[in-house]
Amino acid sequence: MKILTEHINTPGIETFDVYRKKGGYTAVEKVIKKMTPEEVVEEVKKSGVRGRGGAGFPMGMKWSFLAKPEGVPRYLVCNADESEPGTFKDHYLMKNIPHLLIEGMIISSYALGANKSFIYVRGELMYVIHILEKAIEEAKAAGFLGKNILGSGYDLELVVQPGGGAYICGEETALLESLEGKRGNPRNKPPFPAVKGLYQCPTVVNNVESIATTSWIINNGGEAYAAIGIGKSTGTKLISASGHINKPGVYEINLGVSCDEFLNSDEYCGGVRKGHYLKAVVAGGSSVPIVPGHLFLKTANGEDRLMSYESLSDGGFATGTMLGSGGFIVFDETACIVRNTWNFARFYEHESCGQCSPCREGTGWMQKVLNRIEHGKGSMHDIDLLVDISKKIEGNTICPLGDAAAWPVASAIRHFRDEFEWHIKEPIAATKPGAVYMKESVLV
Amino acid sequence: MENTAPQLFKVTIDGVEVEVPPGTTILQAARKIGPEVAPPAMCYYEPLKGSGGKCRACLVKVSAGSAKDPRPMPKLVASCITPIQDGMVVENYTNPQVVDARKSVVEFLLINHPLDCPICDQAGECHLQDFSYEHGVGTTRYEEDRRTFEKEDIGPYIQLHMTRCVLCYRCVYTADQITNKRVHGVMGRGDHAEISTYIGQAIDNDFSGNVIDVCPVGALTDKTYRFKNRVWFSKPVDAHCDCEKCSGKVQLWYRGDEVIRVTARKNEWGEVKEFICNTCRFERKQTSDWTIEGPTKVSRASVISANKYSKNLVKKPDFALKLAESQYKNIDDDRPYLHEMSEIQQSEDYKALMAKDEKYFGHK
Ligand SMILES: Cc1cc2nc3c(=O)[nH]c(=O)nc-3n(C[C@H](O)[C@H](O)[C@H](O)COP(=O)(O)O)c2cc1C
Ligand code: SF4
Ligand code: SF4
Ligand code: FES
Numbered sequence: 001m002k003i004l005t006e007h008i009n010t011p012g013i014e015t016f017d018v019y020r021k022k023g024g025y026t027a028v029e030k031v032i033k034k035m036t037p038e039e040v041v042e043e044v045k046k047s048g049v050r051g052r053g054g055a056g057f058p059m060g061m062k063w064s065f066l067a068k069p070e071g072v073p074r075y076l077v078c079n080a081d082e083s084e085p086g087t088f089k090d091h092y093l094m095k096n097i098p099h100l101l102i103e104g105m106i107i108s109s110y111a112l113g114a115n116k117s118f119i120y121v122r123g124e125l126m127y128v129i130h131i132l133e134k135a136i137e138e139a140k141a142a143g144f145l146g147k148n149i150l151g152s153g154y155d156l157e158l159v160v161q162p163g164g165g166a167y168i169c170g171e172e173t174a175l176l177e178s179l180e181g182k183r184g185n186p187r188n189k190p191p192f193p194a195v196k197g198l199y200q201c202p203t204v205v206n207n208v209e210s211i212a213t214t215s216w217i218i219n220n221g222g223e224a225y226a227a228i229g230i231g232k233s234t235g236t237k238l239i240s241a242s243g244h245i246n247k248p249g250v251y252e253i254n255l256g257v258s259c260d261e262f263l264n265s266d267e268y269c270g271g272v273r274k275g276h277y278l279k280a281v282v283a284g285g286s287s288v289p290i291v292p293g294h295l296f297l298k299t300a301n302g303e304d305r306l307m308s309y310e311s312l313s314d315g316g317f318a319t320g321t322m323l324g325s326g327g328f329i330v331f332d333e334t335a336c337i338v339r340n341t342w343n344f345a346r347f348y349e350h351e352s353c354g355q356c357s358p359c360r361e362g363t364g365w366m367q368k369v370l371n372r373i374e375h376g377k378g379s380m381h382d383i384d385l386l387v388d389i390s391k392k393i394e395g396n397t398i399c400p401l402g403d404a405a406a407w408p409v410a411s412a413i414r415h416f417r418d419e420f421e422w423h424i425k426e427p428i429a430a431t432k433p434g435a436v437y438m439k440e441s442v443l444v
Numbered sequence: 445m446e447n448t449a450p451q452l453f454k455v456t457i458d459g460v461e462v463e464v465p466p467g468t469t470i471l472q473a474a475r476k477i478g479p480e481v482a483p484p485a486m487c488y489y490e491p492l493k494g495s496g497g498k499c500r501a502c503l504v505k506v507s508a509g510s511a512k513d514p515r516p517m518p519k520l521v522a523s524c525i526t527p528i529q530d531g532m533v534v535e536n537y538t539n540p541q542v543v544d545a546r547k548s549v550v551e552f553l554l555i556n557h558p559l560d561c562p563i564c565d566q567a568g569e570c571h572l573q574d575f576s577y578e579h580g581v582g583t584t585r586y587e588e589d590r591r592t593f594e595k596e597d598i599g600p601y602i603q604l605h606m607t608r609c610v611l612c613y614r615c616v617y618t619a620d621q622i623t624n625k626r627v628h629g630v631m632g633r634g635d636h637a638e639i640s641t642y643i644g645q646a647i648d649n650d651f652s653g654n655v656i657d658v659c660p661v662g663a664l665t666d667k668t669y670r671f672k673n674r675v676w677f678s679k680p681v682d683a684h685c686d687c688e689k690c691s692g693k694v695q696l697w698y699r700g701d702e703v704i705r706v707t708a709r710k711n712e713w714g715e716v717k718e719f720i721c722n723t724c725r726f727e728r729k730q731t732s733d734w735t736i737e738g739p740t741k742v743s744r745a746s747v748i749s750a751n752k753y754s755k756n757l758v759k760k761p762d763f764a765l766k767l768a769e770s771q772y773k774n775i776d777d778d779r780p781y782l783h784e785m786s787e788i789q790q791s792e793d794y795k796a797l798m799a800k801d802e803k804y805f806g807h808k
Contacts, residue, residue, distance in 0.1 A: 356497075365586065
């Protein structure tokens with residue numbers, strides 16, 4: 001089922017006219033002319049769509065938590081900061097079909113009663129910002145944005161804000177700080193943004209992909225959306241697939257498709273590159289636990305694993321992982337897990353905002369220890385030290401970046417401990433260029 | 445009739461019950477009970493709005509959220525920013541998970557700390573020293589290089605030692621809230637975030653000196669006092685003056701007859717309630733500038749009280765013997781070693797050592 005990407009390859013779809021011809025903005029007409037904001041929220045609730053930014057919180061529920069005090073403005077902020085390693089779906093959507101996001105923003109803002117909404121775009125993507133700005137101009141010229149939209153009396157202004165250039169600015173409260181013009185430090189919660197968000201006013205922060213689903217939901221009904229997918233993982237999800245596969249790219253899947261099919265069918269990733277074996281998978285962006293190939297394809301109970309929130313997390317952290325933001329990275333037997341873990345650790349050290357001591361100091365410490373191990377200077381107790389540091393960070397920080405830094409390290413050691421040990425025991429062999437530890441039993 | 449008596453919430457912290465008004469944080473409630481249950485705080489500073497939540501030193505376990513909803517909170521919470529609920533039960537020193545988490549916060553704060561206490565002006569009144577002594581372990585697992593920073597000159601009064609900073613943000617809030625023109629803040633992120641002025645400006649403001657008092661460590665110190673003293677050699681005295689800029693209520697630090705430093709007064713939690721101006725702090729260093737109120741009360745536990753009592757009242761421990769004894773006893777291997785102090789003293793090594801430097805060990 002193609003909900004977001006149905007028209008993505010249509011030539012000229014980035015322009016208002018082509019998008020409109022393909023049925024664009026009919027959902028805006030429908031909500032503004034025929035629906036109350038409450039009805040829109042209700043429809044989104046029915047759809048069961050969950051936040052696509054990583055945490056997977058039901059979007060309709062988030063909307064209904066929004067505080068509505070008299071005389072205080074409410075804001076909708078679209079999180080387009082997409083900086084999670086392995087994730088590039090929002091970029092793909094905004095660049096190719098910007099009006100889908102703009103239409104979603106209008107519908108969502110109307111539902112929430114926001115008259116000024118923001119799209120906070122990763123600062124490095126300046127050209128995407130220009131695309132969005134152009135789309136906004138076109139929508140405004142057609143009367144879908146600005147004052148008195150379609151003669152309804154509803155006003156909406158959309159602002160595109162270039163991001164602060166840090167991964168942490170994707171964390172919703174850091175994003176709000178940054179949007180206010182301050183340093184992008186996450187806030188202590190509570191209060192949550194739904195009560196005190198942007199400029200201390202009630203605010204909803206949603207991911208690009210989450211917001212982009214709303215036009216389909218409005219056109220086809222929440223129930224139709226909920227009929228796609230499996231269980232509480234309703235609808236479709238964009239997966240950014242990369243790594244050692246035949247067909248890297250962005251795929252829209254029905255949630256619940258089996259992991260085997262997603263990885264191996266020609267419709268999606270097309271399998272691990274020829275002549276190689278599947279070693280490990282990071283299923284949802286660098287922050288989620290890494291799992292060995294066999295645990296990606298089958299759960300610990302031997303059931304087929306599915307691409308859904310529930311199935312991927314089956315088995316908890318011992319044997320499972322998470323769907324996260326859908327940043328799907330595949331490793332074949334030529335990939336060194338230690339090197340990869342070190343690489344991720346470098347990222348988190350670099351991106352920690354530095355507010356809370358466990359994350360600020362712990363991410364740096366883990367990176368340095370991993371660096372030593374990778375370069376043949378580790379000792380056996382370093383492995384347990386890493387596990388211990390990751391445990392001391394996890395759960396003790398202001399924002400989830402601390403957890404996100406801890407999980408990849410802890411899971412890599414959990415599943416690939418012998419590879420770390422090999423680096424320590426055989427430093428000369430392990431530091432040869434391209435050297436990789438081979439243990440055939442983990443390859444699929 | 446309206447009930448005007450404020451409604452109070454009951455909280456239990458480490459088994460001790462206390463009643464506090466709604467909106468109080470767990471940390472404040474614990475402080476109300478007393479220092480025995482008050483969690484340590486490295487970043488929270490009551491007079492500074494918005495402070496707290498960063499260092500994670502004050503983490504506690506909430507084992508029951510409230511009387512209405514007695515479920516425990518899933519994670520440890522920062523007690524300095526978490527408001528109490530009626531019927532909340534909090535575990536602090538009694539919970540091994542909390543004790544362990546604090547140990548790790550100490551460890552995290554120390555891995556990149558230079559540990560240059562012997563030459564640091566803050567030593568003896570440093571919250572990091574207290575925190576690590578009370579909550580940390582005596583050893584380190586850190587084998588990497590410690591982070592360092594380029595030296596930065598921030599003006600004639602304040603010395604910035606970025607390597608010692610624990611990034612508590614207190615100085616930033618102070619500058620934001622009590623000076624009228626903030627020129628310093630945090631630059632960069634992660635473990636290379638640093639306190640700095642933009643760009644290389646001097647901090648020049650009537651109240652800027654207060655950042656020295658709020659800094660829990662020796663990252664911001666008084667240039668006019670630098671390397672002049674060890675705090676336990678000086679005697680604090682409460683004094684005041686008629687100041688047109690501030691309350692004029694200060695502490696004078698005497699060494700002999702000389703005022704070597706002026707600071708604001710701190711309460712028992714190490715917090716300044718009345719900030720003072722730079723004129724009082726840096727310019728008024730004559731006894732004649734002040735009306736003396738009397739000696740500051742210093743806790744006997746504080747190192748500042750050292751040497752303030754007549755010699756024969758204080759029994760000095762025999763450090764050399766104590767150390768030797770503890771070291772010998774703590775060696776955990778099966779090599780033969782001497783158990784009794786008398787045996788140690790009879791050993792050839794010991795005698796040789798004594799002969800070499802009698803004075804060092806203080807034996808007559
Ligand atoms: C360190 C960090 C980075 C994040 N980066 C992003 C991001 O780039 N894009 C995004 O949509 N959500 C990101 N999130 C998740 C957001 O905090 C938030 O949960 C999300 O934007 C909510 O939208 P949703 O409910 O539609 O998923 C990040 C979270 C953390 C902790
Ligand atoms: S967990 Fe890390 S990124 Fe998040 S607030 Fe703390 S220091 Fe900043
Ligand atoms: S300089 Fe001192 S007060 Fe400022 S952040 Fe560092 S430790 Fe805190
Ligand atoms: S004192 Fe509470 S987090 Fe620092």
